[in-house]
Structure formats: structure tokens, C-alpha cells
Amino acid sequence: MSARYAARRRNNAVALALSLCATAFGLGWLVLILFSLLWHGLSGLSLSVFTQMTPPPGASGGLLNPIVGSLILTVLAVGIGTPIGILAGTYMAEYGRYDPLTSIVRFINDILLSAPSIVVGLFIYEVMVAPMGHFSGLAGGVALAVIVIPVVVRTTEDMLTLVPNALREAATSIGLPRSMSIIRIGYRAARAGMVTGVLLAVARISGETAPLLFTSLNNQFWSTNLNAPMASLPVIIFQFALSPYKDWQSLAWTGALIITLAVLVLSITARSLVASGKQS
């Protein structure tokens, strides 16, 4: 065995070992983070978390108002963002597949997809909060909708593009107008993928904090008024975790655990939807 050959074999072994270490390093963080979430969050998890309001410092309480607030904001964001996203994605995949507008929109959409979410918060502050004169749940919902739209546009376009052209031709051949063939045939064929897109969008916004800090702000009390500041889980976690009070910090951990579990369940559901769609 020549020295050169030995060196090549050695380099190969070193590289393989390094790649193994890198993988262990990467996966280690997931384990570590999930473990600390369970460790710190599980002790505080009880029924009262879901039935009581956020407490003043030093008292016991729960996370009912931020949980409800987060749900309202999420529904609002999905309600505003999904129709716009699906329609835009429909244009890009069905009508304007070869339209220059589509490639521009796709490019911009991809950038919006990873644009810093805090900028979205500033944007909504400028166009809604400042003119209205006060923070509101509505502004928070719109801010989250701005984050939902690019996700839904992307998945809708991708999924409709995957629908075989034979289906469209068949629909046209029996005399269906274009819009009907999209709604009745295209959407039905792409349904699993589009639902996945919405689920991914919900997973994405359920932990978003930065866009809510100066739109829906926060609220220590029960409020479902969309025209008033509204509590949300991420913002409460931010506030409680940075507070000096042990009770609040413990509630923040519990809230973090709830969000993470919700996000993991959503992503896994979305993933299995895609997997089952592929099999059938």
C-alpha cells in the first residue's frame, strides 16, 4: 500500500467520522431543546393553565387569555391570508403559467417567505396602528396574515402545477368553463397539498412573536375585542420569561411547551397528509 493510498484512505475515514459527528451535533440540539422544554414546562402543566387568567406577579394563575388570544389571531390570519394566497397561487399555476407577471410574483413571494418578521410588525404598525391610534387584535391578525400569504401562495402554486394536464383537458372536453374546472377538478386534486400548506402556515405563525409586539401588543386581562390590545401566547412568554418573578418564568416555560407541542403536531400532521396523498 503506497503512502499516497494510505493518506487517501485516512482522509476518507476522517471525513466520514466528521460527517457522523456533525449529524450527531445537529440532532443533539433537537433532543436538548425538547428535553429542557419537558423538564421545565411539564411541572407547571395542569388544568388550571387552561382555565385561569394570567396572574399578577407572586400569585398563581394560568394562560387562558393568551391561549384564546392566540387562537383568535390565528383564525383571523388564516381567514384573511388563505383566500388571497390560494387565489394568487391559482393565477400563477392555472391562468398565468407563462405570464411574465407570474415569475415576478414568484420571485417576490419567495423573498417575502423568508423576510424578517419584525419588519412585518413595523409595516403593520405604520399602516394600521399609527393611523388608528391604538394597538389592536385586528392589527395583529393582519400582521400574521401577511406571513400566511406567501406560504399559501407557494404551496398552492406547487400543488396545482402537479395536477396532470389530462384532468384539465377532460374537464374542458365535457364543457366545464375554466373557473369550474379549476374549482371542481383542480382544487379537488390538489386538496391534500393545499391543506398541508395552510397547516404549515399555522405552524409558522403560532410561534411568531416579533410581528405581534407592536400590533396586538399584550393584555393581562380577558378580552376578545378585536379593536383592543389582545394577549397572545408568544408575547406573554416573552414578557414572563424576561421578568424576575419565578412564577411568571415557570408559566413562560409551560407556554413554550404548549406552543412547541402544537407546532410539532401540526408539522407532523402536514407531513403525513403529504405522505398519504403520495400513496393514493
Add this chain to the structure above:
Amino acid sequence: MPRRDQYPRTAAFSAARQRHTLLVHGATKIRIDEPRFHLGDATFRHVTRAAAFGVLVILGTVIAALIQGSLPALRTFGFGFLTTDRWNPVTEKFGALAPIYGTLVTSIIAMLIAVPVGLMIAFFLTELCPQWLRRPIGIAIELLAGIPSIIYGIWGLFVFAPVLQDTLQPFLINTLGNVPMIAPLFAGPPYGIGILTAGLILTIMVLPFVTAISRDVFEAVPAVLKEAAYGVGCTTWEVVRYVVLPYTRVGVIGGVMLGLGRALGETMAVTFVIGNAHRILASLLAPGTTISASIANEFTEAVGDLYTSSLIALGLILFVITFIVLAAARYLLRRIELRIG
């Protein structure tokens, strides 16, 4: 009337269409109101087109709103806003240099670690990993990408920073802190929180992005190329180093830029562990601030138009930087998609 050019314009099609129309009008049982369908069809088409335009409108209004909001600050401080590091809410003197510096340094730390590690994981997943293990590891990496940044923040503050304070930071101070030239980078006491901690948290956050995209472009390398390299006697590492990496270079750079875009704009995780100090110190262990952390920490407490406007101007700078980075990333990734696709 809808535009005709959306339908195939063949003679057979027109004939079929005519026949169909006759049939529809002739039959009494099937009542299809053609004009109404034309109207509905056109409406649907225009609504979808308007929604697609809406995406562009969103981007336009974001830019317009940020420029409008930052005008007072930019008028008052001019170009000096970018080149001074003073940040004094009491005397209303603001400069963006310290947040810009913090944003760049934390992102550079993150990329320096995440890129090699991410590439090695992608290498493992595509070349070494047994088939049955690929999917679970891939899913785990993507779950890591899906964890919200506030979770990284609370974890970084309560778990990661104290550990760093006890282990890595004293170690760096005692070893690299004595090496001439780079000693100032590791000066001062171990605070736990600071620029380095923020950079390390960002590393963990961008790692999944770099890994996922590298894996996807690695998998797109034609098997023939790799087989040819193995055929002439290359080792696994040599195949990756001399065939896979050169072939996928553009895509990998795109993935790296995408990760960089994330790192630059990341807010909550950094806000928890950076220490929010508007100073530029040589030491990586010292507290600092980033653009996004300054906005998140100070915006709701900012009193006075100039203070608010300065923070919005910071947001504008961040948006411009990330826009350029992300646009470059998408351009490169689109190029490799075209080549593969």
C-alpha cells in the same frame, strides 16, 4: 368575454366547441346559461390575477411604509445615521452602526459554524446514511427548523447561556484570550449572554436550512457522475469533494445565502441573549445588540417621533440588507433548478 388565447386554438377544438354550444342550446334538460358562465369565468380569472398582484402590492407598501416612517430620522441625521454608534434617547441622538455591527457579527459567527456542519450532515444523509434512517433524520432536521424562534430564545436564556458562562466562555478566555492578535476578541468576563451566545443560537437555527437545501441539491447530482468517479477508484470523500460539491456549487451558495437571510433578520432568539447594549466592543463575549433586537426591545417604549422613526429606519436598513441577500439566494437557486429541471 374571457381571452380566447387561454384555450388551445386548434381547428378541432373550435369545431368541438361549436358543436357543444349547439348541443347545449338544443337540449332543454341541460340549461347552461352561457353568458353567465362567461361572466363568472372572467370574474374568477380577474380575481385571481388581482390576488397575484396583491403579493406585489404587499411588498410595495412594506417598502413605502418603512421609507415614510424613517424619513424624520433620515432627514435629521442624514448619512451619518449609518456611520455613528451613538444611541441616546435622552438627547435624541441616534446612529445605527452598533446594531448593524451586531447583526453582521452574529450572522457571520452563525454562518462560519453552520455552513461546514450543515454540509457535512448533508454529506452524511446523501452518501453514508442507510436508507431506512434517511427519512427520520430528515424529518428531525426539519422539525428543528420548525421550532419557533421564541422557544430558542427562552432556551438560550435559561439553559444555554448559563452553560456557556460556566464552560465555553472561561475556556476561550483562558486559551484564545492569551493568543496575541486575537486576544481582544475574547477579553472581559464571561457574562453568559452576549454577541457570541447570540451567534451560537443563530447557528442552531440556520443549521437546518443549510442542511435541508444542501441535501436537496446533493441528491440532484446525476448518479452517472458519481458512479463514474467511484469507477475510477475515488473514495467516498473524494467523490463528494471533487464531483458533488463542484457540481452543486451554485445551489449550495444559494442555500447558504438563504440561511444568511434568516440569520440577519432573526429577532426573538437574539433578543433574549444579546444583552441589548448599543456599543461596539472588540470582545465577542461582551453584550451587544442587533437591528432586530433593538426594534423588539425598544419600539413599544420609544417616546418621541425621532426615537420611533430611528427604529423604523433600522427596520428599513434590515429589510434592504435581507432583500438583497434573499434575492441573490433565490436567483442562484433558480439557476440550479433550471439546470436540473
